Every structure is written in C-alpha cells, then in structure tokens.
Amino acid sequence: MDKYLQFxxxxxxxxxxxxxxxxGITLAFRTTGVLNFAQGSFVMVSGLxxxxxxxxxxxxxxxLLVIALGVLLGAVVERIAIAPARHLTHESLVIITIGxxxxxxxxxxxxxxxxTKYTDSFVAWRPLHVAGATVSMQTLFVVLGAVxxxxxxxxxxxxxxxxRALRASAMDSDMSILCGVSPKMVTFVTLGVxxxxxxxxxxxxxxxxxxxxxxxxxxAIKGLFAAVLGGLGSLKGALWGGMTFGLLExxxxxxxxxxxxxxxxxxxxxxxxxxxxxxxxxxGARVGAL
Amino acid sequence: xxxxxxxxxRRRNRDITGLAVVAVFVFxxxxxxxxxxxxxxxxxxxxxxxxxxxxxxxxxxAGLLNLGIxxxxxxxxxxxxxxxxxxxxPWVAVLCAxxxxxxxxxxxxxxxxxxxxxxxxxxxxxxxxxADNIISAWTDVTDGAEGMIGVPQLSLGDLLxxxxxxxYYLMWAFAIAVLLLSLLVRHSAYGRSVLAVRDSEVASAxxxxxxxxxxLEMFVLSGAVAGLGxxxxxxxITVISPKAFGVELLLLVTVVVVVGGKDTIWGVLVGAAAVVxxxxxxxxxxFASGNIELVVFGGILVVAMILAPTGVVGLIREAVQLASSxxxxxxxxxxxxxxxxxxxxSHA
Numbered sequence: 001m002d003k004y005l006q007f008x009x010x011x012x013x014x015x016x017x018x019x020x021x022x023x024g025i026t027l028a029f030r031t032t033g034v035l036n037f038a039q040g041s042f043v044m045v046s047g048l049x050x051x052x053x054x055x056x057x058x059x060x061x062x063x064l065l066v067i068a069l070g071v072l073l074g075a076v077v078e079r080i081a082i083a084p085a086r087h088l089t090h091e092s093l094v095i096i097t098i099g100x101x102x103x104x105x106x107x108x109x110x111x112x113x114x115x116t117k118y119t120d121s122f123v124a125w126r127p128l129h130v131a132g133a134t135v136s137m138q139t140l141f142v143v144l145g146a147v148x149x150x151x152x153x154x155x156x157x158x159x160x161x162x163x164r165a166l167r168a169s170a171m172d173s174d175m176s177i178l179c180g181v182s183p184k185m186v187t188f189v190t191l192g193v194x195x196x197x198x199x200x201x202x203x204x205x206x207x208x209x210x211x212x213x214x215x216x217x218x219x220a221i222k223g224l225f226a227a228v229l230g231g232l233g234s235l236k237g238a239l240w241g242g243m244t245f246g247l248l249e250x251x252x253x254x255x256x257x258x259x260x261x262x263x264x265x266x267x268x269x270x271x272x273x274x275x276x277x278x279x280x281x282x283x284g285a286r287v288g289a290l
Numbered sequence: 291x292x293x294x295x296x297x298x299x300r301r302r303n304r305d306i307t308g309l310a311v312v313a314v315f316v317f318x319x320x321x322x323x324x325x326x327x328x329x330x331x332x333x334x335x336x337x338x339x340x341x342x343x344x345x346x347x348x349x350x351x352a353g354l355l356n357l358g359i360x361x362x363x364x365x366x367x368x369x370x371x372x373x374x375x376x377x378x379x380p381w382v383a384v385l386c387a388x389x390x391x392x393x394x395x396x397x398x399x400x401x402x403x404x405x406x407x408x409x410x411x412x413x414x415x416x417x418x419x420x421a422d423n424i425i426s427a428w429t430d431v432t433d434g435a436e437g438m439i440g441v442p443q444l445s446l447g448d449l450l451x452x453x454x455x456x457x458y459y460l461m462w463a464f465a466i467a468v469l470l471l472s473l474l475v476r477h478s479a480y481g482r483s484v485l486a487v488r489d490s491e492v493a494s495a496x497x498x499x500x501x502x503x504x505x506l507e508m509f510v511l512s513g514a515v516a517g518l519g520x521x522x523x524x525x526x527i528t529v530i531s532p533k534a535f536g537v538e539l540l541l542l543v544t545v546v547v548v549v550g551g552k553d554t555i556w557g558v559l560v561g562a563a564a565v566v567x568x569x570x571x572x573x574x575x576x577f578a579s580g581n582i583e584l585v586v587f588g589g590i591l592v593v594a595m596i597l598a599p600t601g602v603v604g605l606i607r608e609a610v611q612l613a614s615s616x617x618x619x620x621x622x623x624x625x626x627x628x629x630x631x632x633x634x635x636s637h638a
Contacts (some may be wrong), residue, residue, distance in 0.1 A: 084309030084596045091355045105586025224412045258427040262420045
C-alpha cells in the first residue's frame with residue numbers, strides 16, 4: 001500500500017509541474033491563439049539559470065530573479081517572434097514556436113553545456129514520513145509553490161484590471177478591442193505571464209530532476225498533452241489535465257518504467273479519442289470561459 | 291481538351307518538364323563531378339528531399355502539420371534494418387518499411403484526425419518521443435539507444451549499390467520518383483480535392499469531397515514517403531540510432547519545406563539545397579562549434595515564417611507576377627487577364 005502511496009505522491013508532484021506548464025500554454029492559446037511549443041524551453045532555460053546561480057545567491061532573491069528573467073524572456077520572445085506573426089495561421093505560429101524552442105535549446109547548449117546539471121533542494125530539512133511513504137521537502141515545495149503560483153495567477157486574472165482585459169480578449173477578441181483592450185498589449189502580457197509561470201516551474205523542478213538542454217522538449221510535449229487533456233479551453237481544465245498527466249506518468253513509471261513515455265502519451269491519445277472535449281466536461285467546447 | 295482545363299494541363303506539363311530537366315541534371319552530374327565529397331552532399335540532399343516531400347505533401351496540400359515525420363522515418367529505417375539483418379531481400383525490406391510507416395500513420399490518423407487540427411499536430415509531435423522511447427527501450431530488437439550497426443545495403447542483381455555513386459543514383463531515383471508523385475497528386479482532380487479540403491473543410495464537404503478520408507489518405511501517404519526516406523537513409527549510412535530521428539531531423543525537414551515553400555515540389559528542392567549547403571559548407575566555415583546549428587536553423591525557421599510564409603519559391607513567383615503584370619500593363623494599358631489567373635493559382 002505504501003508503495004502505491006509513494007507513487008501517488010510523486011504523481012502529484014509531477015502533476016503540479018505539468019499543471020504549471022499546461023497553464024502557461026493554455027493561457028497563451030486562449031488569449032492569443034499561439035500554441036506555444038516553446039513553453040518547455042522556457043522552463044528549461046529558467047531551470048538551468050536557477051541551477052547555475054544557485055551557489056552565488058540566497059534562495060529567495062534567486063527565485064525572484066529567475067521569475068523576473070522568465071517574464072522578461074517571455075516578453076522578449078513575444079516582441080521578436082510572435083508579435084510580427086500575429087496575422088499567420090495557427091499552424092504557422094506552431095512552426096514559429098518550434099523554431100523558438102530550437103533556438104533556446106541551442107542557446108542553452110552553448111551557454112550551459114551539454115551535461116544535465118543538478119542542485120540541492122531548497123532547504124536541507126529531513127523528509128517527512130507519512131503512512132510508510134517518504135515525502136521529501138522539495139516535493140512539498142513543488143506542490144506548495146505550484147498551488148501559490150496558480151492561485152496568484154487566477155486571482156490576478158479575476159480581480160485586476162489587466163486580468164479582466166486578458167479574459168475579455170479570450171472571450172471575444174473583436175469585442176474587447178472595441179472596448180479599448182489593445183490586442184498587442186494582451187499578447188505581450190500573456191507571453192510574459194507564461195514566461196513567469198515557466199520560470200516558477202523550472203525553479204521548482206530543477207532540484208528534483210536536474211535540468212539539461214534537452215529537457216525542454218520533454219516538458220513541452222508533456223505540457224501540451226496535459227493542456228490538450230484539459231481541453232485547451234479553460235484554465236481549470238489545464239490544471240486538471242496537468243494533474244491527470246502527472247498521475248498517469250507516475251503510475252506508468254511504476255508499472256513499466258522503460259516504456260513509461262510511450263504508455264503515458266498513448267493513454268492520453270486514447271483518452272482524447274473517447275473524450276475529444278478533454279477531461280472537464282464541456283469546458284473545451286465552451287467558448288469564452290477562462 | 292477545352293478552354294477550362296487547358297491551363298491546368300499546361301501547368302502540369304510545365305512542372306513535369308521541369309522535373310525532367312532536374313532528372314537529366316542529376317543523372318549527368320557524376321560524369322562531370324567525380325569527387326566523392328560533392329556526391330556525398332548530393333546524397334544527403336536527396337535524403338532530405340525524400341523525407342521532406344512527405345511533409346510537403348501533407349502540410350502543403352492538405353494543411354496537416356505532420357510533426358511526426360522523424361518518427362515515420364525511424365519506423366522505415368528500423369523496419370528495413372531489422373528485416374534486412376534477418377536475411378530478408380533488401381528490396382522487400384524497403385517495401386515493408388514503407389508499408390510499416392504507412393500502417394503507423396493509418397492507425398494514428400484514424401484515432402486523431404477526428405480531433406481539432408492542432409490536437410493532430412500535438413499528437414504527431416508526441417510520436418517522435420514515443421518512437422525514441424520504443425527504439426531505446428526495445429533493446430532485443432533495435433539494439434537500443436546505442437544504435438544498430440551493419441545494416442545491409444541494396445543491390446541490383448550483382449551490382450552493389452553501396453558505393454557513393456550507387457547510393458547517389460539510388461537516392462535520386464527515389465527522390466525524383468517521390469517528387470513526381472507529389473507533382474501528379476498536385477495536378478490531379480484528386481489533388482485539387484485535397485487542396486479544397488485544406489482551404490475549407492465545410493465547403494469541400496458540401497461539394498461531396500470525403501473530408502476525413504482525404505486527410506487520412508494524405509497523412510498515410512506522408513508517413514509512407516517519410517518511411518521510404520528512412521529506409522534509404524539506413525541503406526546509405528548502415529548505422530542507425532534513435533538520435534538520428536529526433537527533433538533535429540524534424541527541424542531540418544521543416545526548414546527545407548518552409549524556406550523553400552510548402553506549396554510546390556520546387557520548394558523542397560530549393561530548401562534541401564539550402565539546408566545541405568548551410569549545414570555542411572557555410573556553418574563549418576564560419577563557426578568553430580557545430581553546436582550553433584540548432585540556433586541557426588531554429589532562427590531561420592522563425593525568420594522565414596515571418597518574412598516569407600510562402601518560401602523562396604513563393605517570393606520568386608510573386609516577383610515574376612509583379613514584373614509580368616507591369617510589362618502587361620505597359621503593353622496593353624489595361625489590367626491583364628493572364629496574371630490574375632496566375633495569382634489565383636499561387637493562392638490555391
């Protein structure tokens with residue numbers, strides 16, 4: 001039993017990270033129509049930055065710095081590559097973000113080298129033992145950090161003027177423009193937020209799995225599958241999709257470790273065949289809800 | 291042959307003539323250029339042409355972004371290598387490779403083509419990870435992540451095709467064949483129904499085009515062609531590993547199709563030439579480290595998509611139209627009818 005509990009715990013931790021990635025992807029897709037294949041590379045770049053600067057800075061300022069850099073990365077990428085391409089089709093935008101992902105992968109290879117890098121947990125406290133399962137402190141931080149990030153993002157979307165503008169743009173882009181919401185500003189802010197979310201995911205994940213220049217691809221695919229599982233529509237769906245994907249992967253890792261990737265991705269495809277609208281009923285088909 | 295179909299036939303014949311010129315050039319090249327290095331570059335270009343045509347047909351004609359191209363090439367390469375190593379006739383192995391890749395495409399297509407177009411792109415991309423995972427883990431059959439060595443090579447009777455020259459002719463024979471296939475699809479009633487599906491699924495369905503079936507057929511065709519490319523690659527290199535069929539291959543093939551122009555086979559030829567030159571001549575001359583490749587090709591993809599979504603061939607065509615419409619206006623002092631039809635074609 002404790003073995004299952006152990007995998008449940010690691011599934012929840014994985015799911016928290018994937019939720020953050022798929023939240024960034026879904027947010028960008030709903031508000032700007034960009035399906036961001038580079039989201040995983042944002043996570044990878046932030047994670048590597050976190051690991052590299054870890055020895056030079058205390059934790060809290062480092063986290064803030066990495067998040068700020070993540071927002072900056074998202075915003076810069078938007079200015080350079082997404083804004084000039086707003087008029088293109090979804091498929092063309094996908095190709096652009098694949099190009100971006102490869103550029104970031106290449107830059108990471110040149111900057112950080114080809115080795116996977118590791119770093120210590122946020123704190124050196126001893127792990128907890130719950131009902132025979134071990135919960136490391138970093139696992140707790142991953143889950144807590146993801147929850148805080150998600151809650152802050154959702155609250156900001158709900159309560160702030162800017163958040164309302166983003167939601168309005170997601171509901172009806174033309175109408176929001178008529179009401180004075182600048183579509184340029186929306187894309188810019190959204191990609192910045194996506195970059196920030198990716199930076200949080202990267203910092204949380206780096207001490208658990210380590211990070212290498214190749215990590216971005218895996219994360220992008222898993223985040224995209226999670227987002228699709230959530231219906232690519234509502235943010236709630238994105239969170240459910242991420243969590244489900246994490247749990248599926250944890251149990252695939254448990255049952256057949258060598259084929260876990262194939263089994264998880266295959267299961268998601270089958271789930272989609274059965275429920276094309278995603279997991280959360282109706283949200284994928286419903287227009288406008290964020 | 292009435293007035294309506296004549297321009298279509300003329301356009302098809304013009305393209306076939308062009309391809310014939312390319313074929314003659316390719317056949318004659320080894321007589322003029324004897325050095326091994328140049329021929330090797332052309333073999334590489336031929337490999338890209340075959341694999342990229344798989345993407346070009348699917349994306350250019352049907353609008354399906356088949357990001358799983360490297361996975362299909364991997365299925366082809368490994369089917370060929372495994373069967374060939376077990377003593378199957380290599381030609382039969384090539385056929386099996388094509389069929390296996392087509393089968394994988396058919397299964398995935400039946401499952402995910404019902405979903406939204408972008409879901410399809412994501413699922414196809416996932417196939418790259420799945421292929422890498424299965425090849426690396428299934429060590430009994432595939433020799434795992436280290437790769438397979440000693441892949442057998444094709445021969446014609448007693449003539450081994452493993453030499454540089456033999457591989458060159460083999461590769462380009464298939465490249466020309468695949469380009470011809472793409473061209474014939476493009477210029478047939480069937481191909482026009484595919485283009486119609488790309489431009490509007492609703493409208494083409496209203497005209498009786500079986501939309502799902504067209505998409506599935508193009509996807510399967512795309513997988514089969516990529517599988518053929520993979521098998522030929524395996525014949526050429528004789529050492530295959532999952533690394534060769536990762537995202538790098540997807541990046542290069544996408545650059546070939548996007549930079550050249552996805553609507554015609556000429557784009558594939560231009561793109562393959564550009565990528566091979568850049569990868570093997572220009573980049574090594576400018577940069578000391580090969581690691582710059584990802585940045586350069588990724589950057590090219592972004593810039594090309596923003597500045598020239600129709601590719602080099604599209605740009606040339608626009609320039610020609612602009613020039614000819616100016617000439618026409620000067621001569622007849624009225625908006626010419628001829629160029630406007632050309633415009634329609636380029637948007638078709």
